[in-house]
Amino acid sequence: xxxxxxxxxxxxxxxxxxxxxxxxxxxxxxNDDRQSMVTNEEGNRESEILEAAENCPVSAIxxxxxxxxxxxxx
Amino acid sequence: xxxxxxxxxxxxxxxxxxxxxxxxxxEDDPVHWNEKYELWLVSRYADLVWVxxxxxxxxxxxxxxxxxSPYPEIDESDMGLYQYVREFFxxxxxxxxxxxxxxxxxxxxGYFNPKAMEQWRPMVQNAVQSLLDEAEERGSxxxxxxxxxxxxxxxxxxMMGMPxxxxxxxxxxxxxxxxxxxxxxxxxxxxxxxxxGLLDYLSPIVDERVKxxxxxxxxxxxxxxxxxxxNRQEVLANAILLLLAGHETTINLICNGTLALxxxxxxxxxxxxxxxxxxxxxxxxxxxxxxPVRSIQRIASEDIELNGKTIRKDERLRWFISSANRDPDVFxxxxxxxxxxxxxxxxAFGSGIHHCLGATLARLEGQEALKMLVExxxxxxxxxxxxxxxxxPSITFRSLKSLPIAWSK
Numbered sequence: 001x002x003x004x005x006x007x008x009x010x011x012x013x014x015x016x017x018x019x020x021x022x023x024x025x026x027x028x029x030x031n032d033d034r035q036s037m038v039t040n041e042e043g044n045r046e047s048e049i050l051e052a053a054e055n056c057p058v059s060a061i062x063x064x065x066x067x068x069x070x071x072x073x074x
Numbered sequence: 075x076x077x078x079x080x081x082x083x084x085x086x087x088x089x090x091x092x093x094x095x096x097x098x099x100x101e102d103d104p105v106h107w108n109e110k111y112e113l114w115l116v117s118r119y120a121d122l123v124w125v126x127x128x129x130x131x132x133x134x135x136x137x138x139x140x141x142x143s144p145y146p147e148i149d150e151s152d153m154g155l156y157q158y159v160r161e162f163f164x165x166x167x168x169x170x171x172x173x174x175x176x177x178x179x180x181x182x183x184g185y186f187n188p189k190a191m192e193q194w195r196p197m198v199q200n201a202v203q204s205l206l207d208e209a210e211e212r213g214s215x216x217x218x219x220x221x222x223x224x225x226x227x228x229x230x231x232x233m234m235g236m237p238x239x240x241x242x243x244x245x246x247x248x249x250x251x252x253x254x255x256x257x258x259x260x261x262x263x264x265x266x267x268x269x270x271g272l273l274d275y276l277s278p279i280v281d282e283r284v285k286x287x288x289x290x291x292x293x294x295x296x297x298x299x300x301x302x303x304x305n306r307q308e309v310l311a312n313a314i315l316l317l318l319a320g321h322e323t324t325i326n327l328i329c330n331g332t333l334a335l336x337x338x339x340x341x342x343x344x345x346x347x348x349x350x351x352x353x354x355x356x357x358x359x360x361x362x363x364x365x366p367v368r369s370i371q372r373i374a375s376e377d378i379e380l381n382g383k384t385i386r387k388d389e390r391l392r393w394f395i396s397s398a399n400r401d402p403d404v405f406x407x408x409x410x411x412x413x414x415x416x417x418x419x420x421x422a423f424g425s426g427i428h429h430c431l432g433a434t435l436a437r438l439e440g441q442e443a444l445k446m447l448v449e450x451x452x453x454x455x456x457x458x459x460x461x462x463x464x465x466x467p468s469i470t471f472r473s474l475k476s477l478p479i480a481w482s483k
Contacts, residue, residue, distance in 0.1 A: 012417065016127045017429045019183055022176055034127035034426060055187045057433055 002046060004066035007053075009036045013060040020061060023052035036060065046072075079103060081110035084146060084257035089467050092368060093409070096397035105383040111145035114383070114391035119401035119421065121381050122393040125372060126425040132372035132391060133171050134428060138164040139373050141388050146257040155262035162269050163254070165311035168428055175427065178308075181298035182316070182431065185291060191434040194229065198439055201228050202446045210450070214457055214480035221447075222328035222477070223321075226439055230320035234313070235290030236279070247271040248318050255368075255470025272314045280309055291316060320432055322471060323366040327440045329474045331360030332447065333463070336454055336479065338411045345413055346448045353445035356413035357437060360444065362399045362420035363411045366436075368472050369394045370424060395421055396472065451481035 007027065009020075014035040020028040021036070026043030028036050044052075053061035053073040063073040079099060080088065088095045099106050100117040108115050116122055125132045133139060137160050144156060163169055167178035184190065205224060209215040227241050236244070250268025253261040280296060287293035287300075295313055298304040304312065335342040335356075345356050369392045374385045385391060399420045400408040423430035430436070448454070456463075457478040466473040 012419075015423075015429045016426045018176075018427050019179070022180060054189055055184055057187065057429060057431075059188050 002042075005041050005046060005049060005072070006064040006066045007038045007041045007049060008062045008064075009038060010060045010062070011035050013058050014056075015058055015060075017057050019055050019057070020052040023055055024048040028052060041066075077102075079106060081108045083108065083111065083469050084467055086464075086467070089465050089469075092394070092396045092472075093400060096394055097400065100397055100401060105381045105385075107383070112142055112390070113145065114380075114385055114389060116380070116391060116393040117397040117401075118381070119398040119404045122395070122398040122421055123425050125380070125391065125393055126370075126421075126428065129171055129175075129427055131375055131378050133375045134169055134175070134372060135164070135171055136371050136373040136390060137169050139388070140390055142390065147259065148262050149259055152260070152262040155266045159262060159265050159269065162311055165308045166315045167308075167312055168315065172427065177303055178298075178312070179427075179431065181301075181303055182291070182294055182312075185294050186431050186434060188434045191438055194233075194435070195438055195442065197232070198225075198229060198442045199446070201225055202442050206446060206450055211483070213483040214478065217332050217477040217479050218325070218329050218474060219476065221443070222325040222332075225328065225443055226321035226324035229435070229439060230317060233291045233320070234317065235283075235288060235292055240275075243275070244272075244317065245321075247275070248322065251314070251318050252322060252466070252468065252471065252473070255468035257467060257469075269314070272317070273310055276310055276313050280306070280313065284309075316432075319430075320435070322473070323430075323432070324436050324439045326366030326471060326473050327357075327360060327436060328443045329477045330364035330366065330472060331357065331440060331444050332454075332479065333456075333474065333477060334360055334363050334411050335413075335444070335448065336456055337460065341411055341413045342448065342454065345444075346452070349445045349449040352413055353441040354437075355416055355418070357440040357444055358418045358420065359411060359413045359415050360440065361422035361437075362405070362415070362418055364472060365395045365399055365420070365422040366472055367422065367470065368396045369469055370428075392469070395424070453482040455480055 016034040018030055024044040027038060027040055027049055029039045031037045049063060050073055053063050059074055064071055096117050104118045105121060106115040116125055148156060167175060170178060202225060205221050209220055215221060227245055231241050247268045250264040253265045283293045283296040284299060287296050292313055295309045299309050345352050371390060371392045373390050374387050376387050378385050402408050423433040457480045464475050466475060
């Protein structure tokens with residue numbers, strides 16, 4: 001079983017670059033303001049979600065291990 | 075009372091001080107039809123963000139799609155050159171909409187992510203240090219020619235794996251490409267010459283990278299060709315884009331930031347008290363206060379209403395970063411230069427899917443250049459009266475022609 005993740009997007013920072021949608025399309029989508037939102041924390045493999053977070057140009061995405069609270073990104 | 079809006083965007087008055095001009099437009103007619111150039115001007119922050127985040131309505135493919143003649147007008151005899159220039163710029167990935175844009179951007183996006191860029195910080199610090207070492211004893215320099223130009227050029231040339239000795243040649247050609255935001259009647263010739271010169275220079279280097287790719291940025295593009303995402307012409311055009319965008323904008327950040335600091339001695343003093351601690355927010359404020367890029371163009375893909383105005387399909391529109399960054403609806407005391415401003419949601423890098431690819435690199439270079447400049451040199455000042463400074467007559471770039479400064483030895 002893959003571990004559960006807590007994935008969040010800081011909308012104070014997100015510029016709607018939408019690259020996260022390309023790296024992990026089943027996890028991120030744009031909302032009505034055209035900023036990123038998390039649609040399904042289990043939508044992609046952990047490695048894909050981390051890749052999306054790493055490639056956010058403004059580092060708006062945080063990924064946490066939901067069970068032990070460890071920060072996986074940033 | 076509403077005063078008439080001057081539509082001559084290339085007039086020296088508006089080039090030198092876009093801020094006074096746009097404070098009027100923002101108030102009187104925020105989505106303004108510029109009759110002279112048949113162009114919509116978008117000046118409010120909220121409208122800029124809306125337009126930038128609706129690329130399906132406002133297309134980036136304006137070089138390819140624009141049915142109108144170029145503005146300002148060009149020599150009738152240069153229409154052939156215009157076609158050549160137009161075809162060249164249409165290959166830039168930023169001149170594409172989805173889905174092609176995303177596919178093309180993905181090839182280079184990872185190269186510029188924050189983690190990857192951070193690895194370049196020591197190299198940037200060394201480069202800043204050696205430029206300042208060279209200048210220190212002299213006690214004065216042209217901050218443009220001696221500092222702001224060589225730094226980003228060195229960085230981008232190194233990223234692209236180009237020989238150091240080619241830098242001044244590259245800069246000469248790149249300067250011709252800067253005519254793309256200018257208004258001269260005969261601007262197509264230098265543009266075409268710049269494109270041809272850079273294509274001739276880059277072609278054999280790209281041939282080599284396609285055969286033997288390394289880990290440099292040109293190789294990243296060459297791999298994009300191998301994957302079938304770019305053709306050769308697109309590899310070359312986008313290499314030129316990265317080369318140009320990778321230095322011109324940062325030159326302006328460093329110069330405009332240095333000038334803003336010199337003109338606000340209290341802020342310069344505050345920065346000098348804690349250069350390391352204040353570098354990030356000070357750089358953001360420089361980006362907001364006097365942004366390197368003035369404006370960005372789009373073309374409407376359909377009829378659309380924006381802030382009470384109807385924009386028709388195929389009409390062109392330009393959003394003004396230099397206006398949105400001073401919008402009082404978003405920024406408290408927008409005319410005040412405040413290096414501790416936070417939050418600072420400026421749009422110097424645009425917004426939405428086309429948000430500047432090199433934003434992290436520009437920030438890094440700006441932070442290191444401004445930080446080390448104020449850290450090392452005290453009593454920074456201009457050596458000419460501020461009225462003697464002038465800007466390139468461009469509506470795209472906010473570029474000083476020179477910035478002579480001095481400090482206490």
